[in-house]
Amino acid sequence: QNLDLDVTVFCNFDSVKDIVSKNYDRVHFVECTQEDTIGTEISGSTSTTTYELPVNNYYNYTYSQQIYKADEINQAHTPTVITAISFKYDYSSPSTNKNDVKIYLAHRPSNAFASTSDWTPIDNATLVYEGNLNCSQGWNKFNLDNYFNYNGTDNLVLIVDDNSGDYNSSSCVFDAHTNTYNSTLYYRNDLTNPDPVNPPTGTLSTTRNDVKFFSMIEMKDLALSLRMQTLLVFQLESLLVNSQEKERLNTSF
Secondary structure, X not given: OOEXXXXXXXXXXXXXXXXXXXXXXXXEEXXXXXXXXXXXXXXXXXXXXXXXXXXXXXXXXXXXXXXXXHHHHOOOOOOEEEEEEEEEEOOOOOOOOOOOEEEEEEEEOOOOOOOOOOOOOHHHOXXXXXXXXXXXXXXEEEEEEEEEEEOOOOEEEEEEEEOOOOOOXXXXXXXXXXXXXXXXXXXXXXXXXXXXXXXXXXXXXXXXXXXXXXXXXXXXXXXXXXXXXXXHHHHHHHHHHHHHHXXXXXXXX
């Protein structure tokens, strides 16, 4: 029998919510974290635009890798769970034809690509998003299907695999910036869809997308929250047992 009580639970985890909901009739869940950008927007001092990254809007297929330094992502170098990524699209008409795109994230010690074949192995990367990468003017946020546990110390590689087989226009550009080192490696083609497991020779570039990385909660806070919510479940279950026992005693005579 459920308890006829009003219960407010500060909780982010479905497993906890399920337990509480089974035992209480009126439960109000309040999220105890707020999503925010990690650090600030990553953009360089030399601004530019590009139709080639993160997908090439003038070609059918793209495979690109861009390196973002640990200091740019999180100056405190603390572990972080990345939950979303934003790109800034800079054209008045929306892009509409990039409908089959995969995004991966990976750690990488080096902050630059050494050659046109210096790809980060896809086996070392985590698939975090699968869907379209169509955008309208301004910042476009893509919530990740699988969150990425960023260690806070290595550099981060943003990998985009565009399998759309279609293009938009060279006018469909994204905001970007120019670095003094080869922070980007990419391949684009109209006929050949590159295999991320064995990518072809690419093109080195100092151009890199302006981006925002989002995080819900740091890993150390996540562990603390789990411990606190486990304790909460024990307390709620204890209250439930005591209330049921009290009711049993009251009806035994």
